[in-house]
Amino acid sequence: MSQVFIYAEYQVSVPFTEIDWVPINAEMKKFAGLISKTWLSGINTNTVGGFYEFDSLKNAQNYIDGLLIPFTKQINGTLSVKLFDGIVTKEASADIGSPFYLTTSR
Template identity: 75%
Template sequence: MSQVFVYAEYQVSIPFCEIDWLSINVEMKKFPGLQSKTWLSGLNTNTVGGFYEFDSLENAQNYIYNLLIPFAKQVNGNLTVRLFDGYTTQEASIGMNSPFYKGV
């Protein structure tokens, strides 16, 4: 797989305004293969998560094991993670003007 999308959500109630996303963004950018992240904040739940794009399954898993899981332990929350193959759905996504496939 040359493009992997990761959906992650922490089952905790943290209002997004209390998240130090500036410093978290700095730490996230240190991980190899991370192409982008879209932050998510659950409506009426204050769950926190994101939608990520990675260049490989290996780099996505490294990020999960070394950043997402430790953070879940730190905030005493439950973590849900799902991995998706972006290559398989590329043509369909281009047909829907996905920003993740611009210039392809």
């Protein structure tokens, strides 16, 4: 699998404006295979999460195990994670203009 998406959300109530995201981004960039992350902030819930793109299932799982799960323990929070196959949905997503399929290099 050469394109994997992760949806992750921490069940905490922290306004995004209180998150020091600069060092978090720096730590994320150390993980092999991370292509992009879109930060998410829950409306009226202040949950924090993201939508990630990875180049393989192995690298996505390493990220979950190496960063998301340890951070969950650190903040004593609850984490929801879902993995998605980016290849099987490629044609349908490109047809509707998804930014993850705009280049032919993917």
